[in-house]
Amino acid sequence: MSPSPDSPRVISCAEFQEHLPELFGGPAEGVAIDPALQAHLDTCENCSALVRDLRYIADQARLLLEPAEEEPSDNVWSNIQTKLKIAAAGDEPV
Numbered sequence: 001m002s003p004s005p006d007s008p009r010v011i012s013c014a015e016f017q018e019h020l021p022e023l024f025g026g027p028a029e030g031v032a033i034d035p036a037l038q039a040h041l042d043t044c045e046n047c048s049a050l051v052r053d054l055r056y057i058a059d060q061a062r063l064l065l066e067p068a069e070e071e072p073s074d075n076v077w078s079n080i081q082t083k084l085k086i087a088a089a090g091d092e093p094v
């Protein structure tokens with residue numbers, strides 16, 4: 001039995017996992033992945049679960065590495081200043 005040239009070749013879990021770095025490789029993000037890998041991902045529960053886990057880990061890592069655009073401490077500090085001003089205005093004669 002020979003696979004038709006139109007359908008992606010069938011690969012094993014081991015072969016799929018060898019290509020995992022391609023799925024997560026930096027500059028290749030957004031680039032279409034190998035149809036054989038995608039086909040395996042669509043049909044193999046083990047590997048799709050694995051990819052889900054790895055994506056989750058990669059997302060968490062990105063959150064840790066990326067500096068927050070907004071510094072939450074600024075908001076906290078200005079809230080404290082506002083409260084201090086209110087307290088000062090209420091308690092002390094100016």
Ligand SMILES: [Zn+2]
Nearest residue numbers: 013044046047
């Ligand atoms: Zn698999």
